[in-house]
Amino acid sequence: MAKEAKPEASAAEAPPPRRSKKLIIIIAAVLAIVLLIAAAGAFFLMRSHSSEDGEDTEVATEQAPNKNGKTKGAKESAPTYVPLEAFTVNLVPESGEQFVQLVFSVEVSDAQTADKLKTFGPKVRNNVMMLLSGKKASELLTKEGKEALANEIRDQINSIIAPGAKAADGPVREVLFTSFIIQ
Incomplete structure (x- = not known):
């Protein structure tokens, strides 16, 4: 057992x-x-x-070429916006005294351009005020007039901060109105 x-x-x-x-x-x-x-x-x-943290700021675009000539699938950096102070300017008289009060931001290609824009701030303000003072209220009331003004302001700023570059292809991409008042 x-x-x-x-x-x-x-x-x-x-x-x-x-x-x-x-x-x-x-x-x-x-x-x-x-x-x-x-x-x-x-x-x-x-x-x-x-x-x-901003270390990876490039974004791949999957769109057709935009107005700045970027091609489909090209890498593009994140936009930088620079707000400018309000402009109040007398317009060319048509029917009595009229003025425009304008507030806008500028889209630039990078932070370095934003710093350069701030450096040239007084000259930019002067040239934009001169541009605005030569306008009539009737020119600025339509959508097309506002778009044309935005393009003129963009070209004016580009000629100041990037004098050698073609104005439309400069570092300022777009002018974006935040307030547009004509009285």
Whole structure:
């Protein structure tokens, strides 16, 4: 009877190591999956964090060529806007005294151009005021008149901050009106 007890005891001990091997394999597989998920999450968090800091400011465009001549799929930097102070200018008299009060922002190609625009601020203000003082109210009332004025202001600013460049292709991309009042 003693001989029979030993084989039963050894048979009872054999199955637990088989279960523990399966358990170890399952735990290792689950641990590997969790580590992969954690690594992927950390990668995406770090990548989005660097985008928020402005380290990755280039944006791929998937559009047809725009008015600045950029081609489809070209890389383009994020726009920089520079708000300018309000302009209040007397217009060329048509029916009594009239004036325009104008507030606008300028879209420039980069931060360096924005700094350059601030440096040339007095000259920009002078030239824009001279441009506005030569206009009639009837020229500025229509949508086309406002668009033409925006283009003229853009060209005027480009000629100041980038004198050698073609005015329409300069670093100032667009003039955006925030307030336009004629009285």
